[in-house]
Amino acid sequence: MNRGPERAYLVAVEATKTDTVWSVEDSLNELEALARTAGAEVVGTMRQRLSHPDPATYLGKGRVQELSDAEMQLNCDLIIFDDELSPTQQHNLEKLLNARVVDRTALILDIFAQHARTREGILQVELAQLEYRLPRLSGQDLAFTRQAGGSRGATGGVGGAIGVRGPGETKLEIDRRRIRSRISELKENIEDVRKQRAIYRRQRSEQAIPVVAVVGYTNAGKSTLFNTLTEAGVLVENKLFATLDPVTRHIVLPNHQEILMTDTVGFIQKLPTKLIAAFRATLEEVVEADMLLEVVDVNHENAIEQSETVNEILEDLDALAKPRVTALNKMDLVDDPEDIDTSLYPNAVPVSALQNRGLDRLLHKVADVLADTMERVDVIIPYRKGDLVELFHRRGQIVHEEHQVDGVHIVGRLPHSLRGYYLSYAES
Structure with a gap:
């Protein structure tokens, strides 16, 4: 019998020794959006100010007891932590709490597992999930299996418990050797995908058609802008990571120059490193592009922080120095456009993808920036x-x-x- 969405309680440490530009409040708000995207109902939150998360239990012991009490009172199904837990932290917390323990990384991987549609996307998500779960198998594989009834598996569908969708419920019943063997197989398959993409990019290069990669924080309106510019018909939903698979379309700029535009997966703060590694073949579309079109949700209260997160990931990909145009999207929601400091963003152009405003000027700016590369x-x-x-x-x-x-x-x-x-x- 379906009792409705899983009830989730969110937990975060406000670390005093950190260089992050995000406040704990903003990070928790985003974690709540991630939980809702995964299908959970958020019933409460807890935060604790520490110099750094406790190496044994993430929170201090007193707060763990408070968390246990809140879990029982609110009848929670799972506790979601705002950082990636170490295997030790997760194991200790599972002994102290009755609800399942899920960290931010597992939550993001779960969302990717729900949204992967192509063979490539499914392979990449499965690899990231297995590499994440392998060091955490000890003592919890049976727990995963017991709670995974109705899960979607690695091939699509909906259902199951948050944090265990994807390959988990069947793969976690086999031993470590077979899991490592599966990981090796997935890496070989993804390497084949990478080679196929490299051939495709080489063919594009031989045709001398510039490639513009659309990048940005998840839910900034990338797919809406991409669809408006290219009529690609990419799925658009008000959810984080609504689309995962890159889509490339041919368009003609106002000066009659032909380009290829590629929509890529959205970025997010604390994006799991395993996910970046698994999606290397996809993210190479960003690395190999001639220029970047960054989409910023200028109406979002954390627009600057989101753009800074995009910069950090681009730096990790060695793509930060690429020529860039910034589409300051959702201007139709801004009360006073004069309040927007466009100087904070490279080659900024205010637009509304939804209302088709400012897009001709945006394409002219893309043409101008591309001209500087030729x-x-x-x-x-x-x-x-x-x-x-x-x-x-x-x-x-x-x-x-x-x-x-x-x-x-x-x-x-x-x-x-x-x-x-x-x-x-x-x-x-």
Whole structure:
């Protein structure tokens, strides 16, 4: 009998020795949004101010007892901690509490398990979950199995308990050797995906079509903007991580230059390192892009912190220095647009993806920034080489074009890979 959503209690440590830009209040609010996205009902929260989380139980012992009392009074199904717990912390807490113990990493992995749709996404989520659970198997594999009735498994569907969806309920019944064997198999399969993506990117590179990767904090409106610009039909929901799999579409900029635009997975603070590693093949779309289009929910109270988190992840990916345009999205919800300091963001353009406002200006800015990445060319192309004139229009940016007696005089910019086609026609 279905008794409704699982009842979750949220717990966080406000560490005094930390360099995070997020307050514990903001972090807990986001954790609550994650819990709701996973399907839970949040019935309470607890926080404790410490120099750092207790290495044995995350909270101090007195607070753990308070947590146990609250758990019984509120009839909680699970306790969700706002940081990744060590195996020791999780084991100790499970002995002291009756409800299941889930940390932020397991919660995010659970959401990914619910939303993975393609074979690639399912493989990547399964790898991250198994690597997360392997050091935590001791003494809890049977508990996972008992509580996993109706779970979705690794192939899709809905149901089961938060934190144990995905490959868990069947995989946790087998021994460590077989789990490690499965991890190796998954890594090989994902490596095949990475190689296939590399071939695809090489083909795109040979065609000299610039690639713009859309990045941003989860739920900033990336998919809405992507759909509006490309008519891609990507799923749009008011949930965190509504889409996981990258989608690439061909579009034409206002100056008639062709580009490929790729929507990528949203970022989030404390994004599990195992998830970043598992999604390496997907995130390489960001690393290999010619430029980035960052989407910022400018109406969000933590817009600056979210953008800083995006910067931190881009730095981890060695992609921070890439040329970037920032779409300051959801301007339709801002009371006074003059209050928005656009200087905080690189090449910022205020837009409303939902209301299709400011998008033409955004695309012009993308074209301008892309132009700075290309080489200036001054050529006279003979009329018999009309295909090169057409290629220049499609792949490059034309500043000046004039039909002369001996050919078409073009001044503009081209991707470096196409420069060789025009060298013999360069103006001396």
